[in-house]
Amino acid sequence: MSTRNTNRTVRVTAGALAALLLLSGCSSKAKDDDGKKGDSAAGEVKTGEGISGKTITLGALTDMTGVYATLGKSVTQAQQLYVKQLNADGGVCGYQVELTVRDHGYDPQKALSGYTELAPEVLGFVQFIGSPFVAAAKPRIDGQDKALVLPQAWSSSLLGSSYIRVIGSTYDIETINAIDFLMKEKGLKKGDKVGHVYFEGDYGESALTGSEHIAKEAGLTVVEQKIKPTDNDMTAQVAALKKAGVKAVVISAGPRQAASLVGVAAAGGFDVPVIGNNSAFAPQLLATQAGPALEKNYWVASPSLPIGADTPEAKKVVADYKKAYPKDALDNGVVAGWTAATTFGEALKKACANKDLTRQGVDKALLTLNALDAGFGTVQDFSDPKAPSSKESVILQPDKSATGGMKVIQQPKASTVAEAYTATAP
Incomplete structure (x- = not known):
């Protein structure tokens, strides 16, 4: 069941953004060099867009000044670190890899103009933050550019593309796993109401699909509160x-909204567990007034173990990142960035072995990666474009004493409801 918030919101639809993108892209001409040959350490290799001279260029469309600024910075720096290490090891097929970064500030116009600018110049995108923006670009990615995009976005609307590949569980599956945790560990039960605060657009509505699905299966009622990314006071x-009598809350928004919600609830004596999707936390929040409340009553569902995971790979990433960026905090954006860069890197290496570094060659190479572990606990299977690479979620809790500000409460796991669920576009 579902109780809807009747407040009207202004929304730029993915369709309108897509139309704008296609219009702005009409004058962009991709380099017509598919099928050209290039000499390399691996012999004669087929190359195309994004490869010039001895350089492979990848794009990164990020947010360093908007609602996900902390995430965007960490994702980007982790990917720059990966590329630096990859190049130090000889690159790919004798080519050095270069990352071209554009900050869109979580603004739809800037995101889509950035994509239009970079698409003809890069082999693919190792980063694209923002489910609504990726969804808006999807018609052009699938129809015209056919370049691999590994987004830091987990909307189920992105599934089904041979070129946009979601890493980890989509928001609907992640939300199913989150509510399953609330039921098994935090007292939520059949007949209860669960609140869901969510961003308008692909991210929030994909998560809402998950909460509505498990609510139907488990006999819960979802009380909705739709918000905009500019709404910071919860x-x-x-x-x-509180008036509706919910027994727990899911938040599918940004770190600022999560901190406000948990802090306001604590100040008002509204003592219910709150769990967020993977992009609804940043460790910097622990230094704010909401910090104690977050440590006490907030959990996060994540597609992987946190940056402070007790694995050899995670420990090496932490040491290398601290050395490269000694003044910057560690957070799970580093994990997301590193995992995407590793995935793209492995696809490039496989394409090199196949002697085909064209966009099509890299896409085909990714399909052969069916058991990839970047060192953060979740095995990724990219063999089926219609499915997310995993259905597992890790449950984390804020902890200022932990590396990256998060500790593991539940190891990677897919709930029974998630296992039986097929993710679809909202």
Whole structure:
């Protein structure tokens, strides 16, 4: 069941953004060099867009000044570190890899103009933050450019593309696993109401699909509160959820909204567990007034173990990242960035072995990666474009004493409901 918030919101649809993108892209001409040959350490290798001279260029469309600024910075720096190490080891097929970065500030116009600018110049995108923006670019990615995109976005609307590949569980599956945790560990039970605060657009609505699905299966009622990325004060949402008598809350928004929700709830004596999707936390929040409340009553569902994971690979990434960026905090953006860069890197290496570094060659190479572990606990299977690479989620809890500000409460696991669920576009 579902109780909807009747407040009207202004929304730029993915369709409108896609139309803008296609219009702005009409004058862009991709380099017509598919099938040209290039000499390399691996012999004669087929190359195309994004390869010039001895350089492979990859694109990164990030957010360093908007709602996900902390995430974007960490993702980008982790990927720059990976590329630096890859090049130090000889690159790919004798080519050095270069990362071209554009900051869109979580603004749709900037995101789509950035894509239009970079698409003709890169082999593919190792980063694209923002489910709505990736969804808007999808018609052109699938129809015209056919370049591999590994987004830091987990909307189920992105599934089914041979070129946009979601790493880890989509938001709907992640939310199913999150509510399963609330039921098994935090007292939520059949007949209860669960609140869901979510961003309008692909991210929030994909997560809402998950909460509605498990609610139907488990006999819960979802009380919705739709918000915009510019809404930072969750006072009204907390009041509405408290009045509705919810026993737990899911938040599918950004770190600022999560901190406000948990902090306002604590200040008002609204003592219910709150769990967020993977992009709804940043360790910097632990230094704010909401810090104690976050440590006490907030959990996060994540597609992988945190940056402080007790694995050899994670420990090496931490040591290398600290050396490269000694003034910057560690967070799970580093994990997301490193995992995507590793995935793209492995696809490039496989394409090199196949002597085909064209966009099509890299796409085909990714399909052969069916058991990839970047060192953060979740095995990724990219063999089926219609499915996310994993259905597992890790449950984390904020902890200022832990590396990266998060500790593991539940190891990677897919709930029974998630296992039986097929992710579809919202």
